[in-house]
Amino acid sequence: SAVISQKPSRDICQRGTSLTIQCQVDSQVTMMFWYRQQPGQSLTLIATANQGSEATYESGFVIDKFPISRPNLTFSTLTVSNMSPEDSSIYLCSVDFRGVGEKLFFGSGTQLSVL
Amino acid sequence: GQQVMQIPQYQHVQEGEDFTTYCNSSTTLSNIQWYKQRPGGHPVFLIQLVKSGEVKKQKRLTFQFGEAKKNSSLHITATQTTDVGTYFCAGRLVAGNNRKLIWGLGTSLAVNP
Numbered sequence: 001s002a003v004i005s006q007k008p009s010r011d012i013c014q015r016g017t018s019l020t021i022q023c024q025v026d027s028q029v030t031m032m033f034w035y036r037q038q039p040g041q042s043l044t045l046i047a048t049a050n051q052g053s054e055a056t057y058e059s060g061f062v063i064d065k066f067p068i069s070r071p072n073l074t075f076s077t078l079t080v081s082n083m084s085p086e087d088s089s090i091y092l093c094s095v096d097f098r099g100v101g102e103k104l105f106f107g108s109g110t111q112l113s114v115l
Numbered sequence: 116g117q118q119v120m121q122i123p124q125y126q127h128v129q130e131g132e133d134f135t136t137y138c139n140s141s142t143t144l145s146n147i148q149w150y151k152q153r154p155g156g157h158p159v160f161l162i163q164l165v166k167s168g169e170v171k172k173q174k175r176l177t178f179q180f181g182e183a184k185k186n187s188s189l190h191i192t193a194t195q196t197t198d199v200g201t202y203f204c205a206g207r208l209v210a211g212n213n214r215k216l217i218w219g220l221g222t223s224l225a226v227n228p
Binding site: 040041042043044045092101102103104105106107108109 | 148150156157158159160163203205207209216218219220221223
């Protein structure tokens, strides 16, 4: 398995500000995903980060709120924009190395608290 | 919409007791994955089941996929404190497509030494 580095690991932010989360993989991956996990809850897929094109968002998530970049096959960012306390959650990047629907590997997560 | 129900939500056991968590889907699944998330950690892949009626074992863990490919279970024999964490099932609706993973709510396991 490869190393997935996600940062920051945690942050406390003020309402109305934005935070960009980075996910770096030490090898090229086909599929990268961004998940949200609220405390004690399950995982919710935010979007699929597509290399060189706009991300594919799931129902309930929009690009203006969660802009995503994926400039190459090893790196992606998720921005949480105009934050409110409801955005307090753990954000996880995950990768499917071959893109054939095999197991997902997850970054260590970013714990976000919005005051 | 499609759902994967997972029960129980919480389970406390004494070390050495067995533990089982169950997942049930409202629709037939292509396959199902299981993950473990330690407290404060991230989900870690355990196994994927693909075939109807499939049973796989990993040491003290036994995974089953139902004949109708709508339900699955994870059984841990003789739990240890290292088994503490939340166990998630994730059912795939469409083969080869991780966008179509439907996650269960997880079962949190606490083990008393």
